[in-house]
Amino acid sequence: MTRVLVVDDSRFMRTVIGNALTEAGYDVETATNGSDAIETAVASDPDIITMDVEMPELGGIDAVERIMARNPTLILMLSVHTDRGTEATLDALERGAVDFLHKPDGSDSRTVTHLIDDVVEKVAELANANVSSAALARATASAYAARSESARTRSLDRSQSRPKTTERAVVGAGRGARGDTETSAGSTTVQPGGPSLESRTEVESERPSGTVGDEQPVDLGGCADNPTVVLGASTGGPKIVERVFERLPADLDAKVLVVQHMPSGFTERFADRLDAHSQYDVSEAADGDAIRPGEAAVAPGGAHLEVVSNIGGRLRLRLDDGDRIHGVRPAIDVTMRTAARHVDDPLCGVVLTGMGRDGAAGIEAIKAAGGRTIAQDEATSPVFGIPRQAIQTGCVDDIAPAPKLVETIVGAFDTEGETDD
Template identity: 45%
Template sequence: MTRAVVADDSHFMRSVISDILDDGGIEVVAQARNGVEAVEAVREHRPDVVTMDVEMPEMNGIEAVAQIMDEVPTPILMLSAHTGENDDVTFQALDKGAVDFFTKPGGEVSMEMSRLEDQLVDIVSSVAEASVGPSHESTESPDSVESTAASSRTSERTAAEYVENPTLLIGSSTGGPKMVEQVMSELPLNAEFRVLIVQHMPEGFTGRFADRIDSRSDYDVKEGSDGDRIGAGEALVAPGDSHMVVSNYHAGRLRVKLTDDPPVNSVRPAVDMTMSSAAEVVDDPMVGVILTGMGEDGAAGIKSVKAVGGKTIAQDEETSAVFGMPKRAIETGYVDTVLPISGIPDGILDAIERDRQEVS
C-alpha cells in the first residue's frame, strides 16, 4: 500500500486530504502542520509520497521540499491555492525537486474536495511512483553534464542543414515542466520550428509556465489564445482547461483554435487533440515528442504524426519521473527513437536534418 505524509497548516484541510487518501487506498502515516514537522515526518516514516502545502508557518513548503530532497529524496506533490503569488511559488517548488502540483479548490472547500477526490488520489498515486533523487537534480547531475554536451552539439549545426518549415509538437504531464523547459532551452532558433506544447496543468498556471519557457529559450513562447497564428521561431503553450487544435496551415504559418470539448484521456488540454489535428492539416515536416507523464495521452497523437510521415520521439524510462505516457506511446510501435532527456534536443534536430530526411 502506498504510504503518504500530509503537510498543511490547516487542520481541516489535513483531515479532508487524509480522509480522501485513506478512502482511495493510500495510507496516511503522518500529518504535519508546517515544514519542520513535514521534514521530521519524512525522516521518521520514509513515506512513498508527500502532499505539501505551499504557505505554512515556521518553514514553508519550498524550504521543506529543498530539505527533504537534500536529506531523504521523496516524491512530493505540492497542493497550491491558485493565486497570482502562488503561481511563482509553486514553480519554485518544482525547481527544488517537487514532482508535480495539484490546485486546491476555492470556495466551499469540503464540497470541492469531494468533487476532486478521484483526481487527487490518482495524482498522488502517480507521484508516488516517480523517480527522484540526486540523479534527477538539475545542477550537478550526470544528466546535466550530458545535457551541456548535447547543447554544444546542437549549436554546431547551421540553418542550411535543416528542412524548411518544421513543426515540433511536445506533450508531457507529471514531472514534465522542467523537462519541457530543458528541451526548449537547448533548441536553436536557426532550426526555425513552429512549436506547440501541451503540458497537463491547471488553468491559470500555463501562462506562467509559458513565461518561464520564454525566459529560458531563444524562441518566442506564450500561452495560446483562440485564433493565434505562429511562424518560425514561435511557440504556443496550450492553456489549462482548453484543447488546442491546429485549424489551419499555410505558407509556413499555422493557426490554432481553443475548444472546451470534453476531456480526452480524462484531460484537457489533451496531447492527442493537438497532435492529431496537426497531422490533419500540416503538410510540412513534423516531429512529435512525448515526455514524462502518467496515463496514455499522446499515444494516439504519435500514431497520427507517424501516419503522415512525421518523426516521433519518446523520453526513456530512466530519466522520466513517470514513464506512463512515453511507455504507452512506445507500445504503439510508432515511436522512432527513445532517448534520455539530455539527448532529446539533439534527437529533434536529427529528425529535421536534410540528409536524414532524404534518406528516409
C-alpha cells in the same frame, strides 16, 4: 502498505486529508510545516508526500528542494489558485515535485470535498506508477542550482544571438472555456525496445540529468526548412519541457506547440517561464493565433489546441472547449492529430513523462503522416506512462533520455546525407 506524509500548517486540512487517505488504505503521517516535513521524511521514509505550498517557518518550495536533495520522493503540491500560488507551484515543480492540485479559494465551485477526492485519486495514481528514484533525483534542486549558476552565461549568449520576435500574427484574441484539471491514470512495467535508444552515458552519471551548466550547444548540421515540433507531457513534465526550451537552438527556427496537462491559470504563467528561459517567443495560445518560425504556443488549461492550417510557413491555431479526451483538456492527441493532418512541412512529435495514454494516438498519426516521433526514456521519466503507451504502438522512432531530447529533436530534421532518389 504505501506510506503518505501529509504536510500542511492547517490542522483542519491535515485532518481531513489524512483521514481520507487512511480510509483509502494508506499509512499516514503528518507534518505542520516544511522543517517538520524534512525531519518526518527522514524518520518515516514516505513513498508519497502531499505538500502545502505556503507555510510558516519553512515553506513548501524550500522543503521540496531539501527533501529531493536528501531523499528523492514523490511530492504532490497543494496550492491556492492565485498569482503568487501559481508561481510558487511552478517553482516547486522545478525543484522536483511531480504534480500539483489547487486548493479551493472561493473563486469557483471547487470545494474541500473536491480537493480530498482529487488527492486520494492522485495518490493512487502515483502509488501505482513505476517511478524511478534515480530519475527523480536527477530532476531536483541540483538542476535548479545549475540553472542559477549559468544564468549569466546564457543571458550573454542570448544577447549575442538573434533577438526574439516582437510581433505575433494574431487573428483572434478569444479564449476557450477554462477551469479543468488533469485526472488521467496509468502505470508502467515494461522495458522499451524496438526504436533506437540514445546513449545512456550521461543519464547514468552521478551528475543530475537536465542540468544546464555543462551542456554544449547543439550542432544543427543540415536541417530541413520550416520544421514543426509538437511536445506533449503530463506528470513531471514542466521541468523537462523547461530544459528542452533552454537548449532548443534559435537557428532551428522551428514552430513549437506544447501540450502540458495543467489547469487554467497555470498554463499562462508556465508559458511566461518558458519564454524567459528560451530564445523562442513563447506564449499561451489564443484562438486564431498564427505561429511563425521561432515562436511557440502553449495549450491553455481547459481548451484543446488544434492546428487548422499551415500556410506561408505559419500555423493557424484554434481552441476547442469540447469534451475531455482521456479525462483531460487540453489533450496531446488533439494537437498531434490536427498537426499531422495539416502540417505538410517536416514534423516531429515528442511525448514526455506522464500518466495515462494521451499522446499515443497522436504519435501514430504523426508517424502515418511521415513525421518523426520521439519518446522520453524510462530512466529519466519520473512517470513512464505516456511514453510507454506511445512506444507500445510501434510508431516511435527514437527513445531518448531527458538530457538528449534536444539533440534528438534536432536530429529528426537533419537533411545531411539525404538524396532526391
